[in-house]
Amino acid sequence: MRDDFFSTVVEIIKYGGSTFAALVAMSVYMTTDGFFIGNWVGVDGLEAMALIFPVTMIFTAIGVLFETGGSAVVSEQIGAGKKQLAEKIIRSNYLCAAIIGIIIAVVGNFFAGFLLEFFADTAEKKHIINLAIEFLRIIVLGVPFLIIVYMTGAFMRCLEKPGHVLFLVSSTAVMNIILDALFIIGFNWGMKGAAAATVIAQFCGAVIVFWYFKFSRQKFSSSSGFASFAYIFKEIKIGAGFAVATIMTSCIEYFLNAVVLQYDAAELLAMVTVSNIILSFVFLPLNGLDTGIQPLVSRLYAAHQEQHCLRVMRYGFFLTVVLTFVIYAVLMIFTEELARFFVENDAPITPEMIIFLRAMFVLQPFVGLYTWLSGLMAALEDEWRNLVISLVPLVVQVPLIWFLPKILPIEYLSLNYSINDVAEAAVAFILIRSLFKEKGISFKKIFHAR
Numbered sequence: 165m166r167d168d169f170f171s172t173v174v175e176i177i178k179y180g181g182s183t184f185a186a187l188v189a190m191s192v193y194m195t196t197d198g199f200f201i202g203n204w205v206g207v208d209g210l211e212a213m214a215l216i217f218p219v220t221m222i223f224t225a226i227g228v229l230f231e232t233g234g235s236a237v238v239s240e241q242i243g244a245g246k247k248q249l250a251e252k253i254i255r256s257n258y259l260c261a262a263i264i265g266i267i268i269a270v271v272g273n274f275f276a277g278f279l280l281e282f283f284a285d286t287a288e289k290k291h292i293i294n295l296a297i298e299f300l301r302i303i304v305l306g307v308p309f310l311i312i313v314y315m316t317g318a319f320m321r322c323l324e325k326p327g328h329v330l331f332l333v334s335s336t337a338v339m340n341i342i343l344d345a346l347f348i349i350g351f352n353w354g355m356k357g358a359a360a361a362t363v364i365a366q367f368c369g370a371v372i373v374f375w376y377f378k379f380s381r382q383k384f385s386s387s388s389g390f391a392s393f394a395y396i397f398k399e400i401k402i403g404a405g406f407a408v409a410t411i412m413t414s415c416i417e418y419f420l421n422a423v424v425l426q427y428d429a430a431e432l433l434a435m436v437t438v439s440n441i442i443l444s445f446v447f448l449p450l451n452g453l454d455t456g457i458q459p460l461v462s463r464l465y466a467a468h469q470e471q472h473c474l475r476v477m478r479y480g481f482f483l484t485v486v487l488t489f490v491i492y493a494v495l496m497i498f499t500e501e502l503a504r505f506f507v508e509n510d511a512p513i514t515p516e517m518i519i520f521l522r523a524m525f526v527l528q529p530f531v532g533l534y535t536w537l538s539g540l541m542a543a544l545e546d547e548w549r550n551l552v553i554s555l556v557p558l559v560v561q562v563p564l565i566w567f568l569p570k571i572l573p574i575e576y577l578s579l580n581y582s583i584n585d586v587a588e589a590a591v592a593f594i595l596i597r598s599l600f601k602e603k604g605i606s607f608k609k610i611f612h613a614r
Contacts, residue, residue: 172475172476172478172479173479173483175460175476176453176457176460176476176479176480176483192337192341192445195441195444195445196337196341196344197213197340197344197358197361197362198210198213198437198438198441198506199505199506200344200345200348200349201348201355201358202434202438202506202508203506203507203508204348204349204354204508205295205348205354205355205358206508206511207431207434207507207508207511208291208292209295209354209355210433210434210437210438210506210507211292211430211431211433211437212292212293212295212299212355213296213437214417214421214433214434214436214437214440215280215292215293215296215421215433216280216299216300217414217417217437217440218413218414218415218417218418218421219272219276219279219300219414220300220303221410221411221414221417222410222411222414223268223272223304223310223311224310225406225407225408225410225411225414226261226264226265226268226307226311226407227310227311227313227314227315228314228403228406228407228410229399229400229403229404229406229407230257230260230261230311230314230315230318230399230403231314231315231317231318231403232318232402232403232406232407232458233398233400233401233402233403233404234253234254234257234315234318234319234399235318235319235321235322235458235459235542236399236402236403236458236459236462237253237395237398237399237402238250238253238254238318238319238322239322239458239459239462239463239466240462240463240466242323243462243463243464243466243467244466249391250322250323252389252390252391253391253395253396254319254377255389255390256390256391256393256395256396257315257319257396257399258312258315259390260396261308261311261312261315262308262312264308264311265307265308265309265310265311265312266308268304268307268308269304269306269307269308272300272304272307273301273304273305276297276300276301276304277297279300280293280296280297280300292430292433295354295355296355298355298356298359299356299358299359300359301359302356302359302360302363303359303362303363306362306363306366306367308370309363309366309367309369309370310366312369312373313332313333313336313366313369313370313373316329316332316373316376317329317332318459320332321459322459332369332373332376333369335368335369335372336365336366336368336369336372337365339364339365339368340361340362340365343360343361343364343365344357344358344361346361347360347361348361402542402546403542404550404551405538405541405542405548405549405550405551405552405553405554406538406542406550406554408551408554408555409550409553409554409557412554412555412558413557416557416558416561416562416565417436419562420436420565420577420580421436423565423566423577424436424574424577427569427574429574429575431514431516431517432516432517432520432574432575432577434507434517435503435517435520435521437506438502438503438506438507438521439520439521439524439578441506442502442503442521443524446494446495447491447531447535450484450487450488450491450531450532450535453480453483453484453487454480454484454535454536454539457476457480457539457543458539458542459543460476461473461476461477461480461540461543461544462543462544464476465543465544470605474605474609474610477540477610478610478611480536480539481610481611484532484533484535484536488528488529488531488532488533489529489532491528491532492528492529495525495528496522496525496526499518499521499522499525500513502521503517503518503521516573516574516575517575519573519575519576520575520576520577520578521578523575523576523577523578523579523582524579524582525582526579527582527583527585527586528582528585530585530586530588530589531585531589533589533592533593534553534585534588534589534592537589537592537595537596538550538553538592540596540599541592541595541596541599544599544603546599549595549596549598552595553588553591553592553595556584556587556588556591557584557588560580560583560584560587561580561581561583561584564579564580564583564584565577565580568580
């Protein structure tokens with residue numbers, strides 16, 4: 165049993181370890197803008213980022229769609245020994261990413277003002293909206309490159325090159341940090357500088373991807389061509405749940421921003437940005453661990469290696485639990501210190517701001533359970549269950565965002581996130597049991613030492 169444990173953990177680290185590190189790098193990438201904007205543009209910049217966040221999440225949803233679905237479909241073909249077909253599927257994904265990304269960049273730039281001016285009913289809010297619009301008009305230009313980088317991380321894992329994911333993401337993250345410092349501090353470009361730094365870094369990431377598949381030892385076979393779009397539609401079905409969940413979160417964040425401003429609590433918008441950055445930083449590694457495991461589970465299941473597959477699920481769960489509670493302890497103990505990192509020294513952090521953050525973090529361990537369960541559903545190519553889970557926030561969070569300020573101080577509004585975490589984990593647990601029953605897998609066997 166001990167040998168099984170260590171060999172399986174080594175295998176998980178092989179697939180998930182580099183992804184873990186890569187997503188740490190990606191979370192640093194996401195944190196950089198918040199750090200420089202919060203400390204050199206000020207709290208107004210953080211408030212503007214809170215308004216932008218729902219829009220940028222829609223862009224991310226497209227990348228998540230192809231990352232999750234593409235990973236499952238490509239892993240299945242490689243597991244079945246069809247590497248040429250897997251290469252064709254990857255090529256087709258890049259074609260779709262380029263087309264969709266360009267459309268979003270054009271349409272997003274055109275509608276940037278319309279999406280945000282809804283909030284501008286006072287001069288103070290108008291200033292924040294203007295900061296948000298100048299950031300958004302630039303950031304949408306990088307959407308095609310963002311989607312390509314997201315997808316490539318998944319495909320590199322499928323091709324058993326997880327270490328290359330780390331190089332790709334780390335190089336773009338380092339470039340973003342350098343350019344943020346240059347544009348925001350050196351050139352004093354403010355929000356425009358942060359947006360330009362991000363787009364340039366994403367473009368460089370796309371260039372690295374082109375070089376990787378064109379000139380490196382991992383280059384495609386000259387006869388690869390493109391796969392049938394039936395595989396793309398299959399990816400969309402598999403990844404739809406994750407994409408819809410991301411878009412749903414975007415809409416809910418938009419609604420939450422409107423409620424916060426309605427109650428004249430604009431200062432809490434800065435904490436919305438801070439919490440989003442903090443959670444991205446601490447939970448992307450957790451997602452990286454489980455996302456790294458997904459291709460391994462898909463491949464083992466396709467190869468009918470049930471016992472090996474169950475061991476990976478079991479030890480993946482144990483690693484997820486340990487990581488989740490370490491994250492939880494950091495969030496609850498160092499709440500104020502984490503917030504201060506993103507707020508300039510002479511700006512106050514009020515007790516209401518800390519309450520807002522802790523109310524959001526209080527039930528975070530359930531996120532780990534949900535992440536593990538939804539990852540298994542994606543690995544086993546289940547389409548509709550993840551889609552069902554993605555609708556939970558609509559049922560839970562929207563009513564709570566409307567109701568909580570009527571019975572509690574506005575700073576407790578963030579409790580809606582914590583209650584939703586519990587609801588998503590509960591629904592995911594019920595659905596995974598039914599999925600395992602359909603596939604003839606005993607859920608209990610995951611935790612049965614063998």
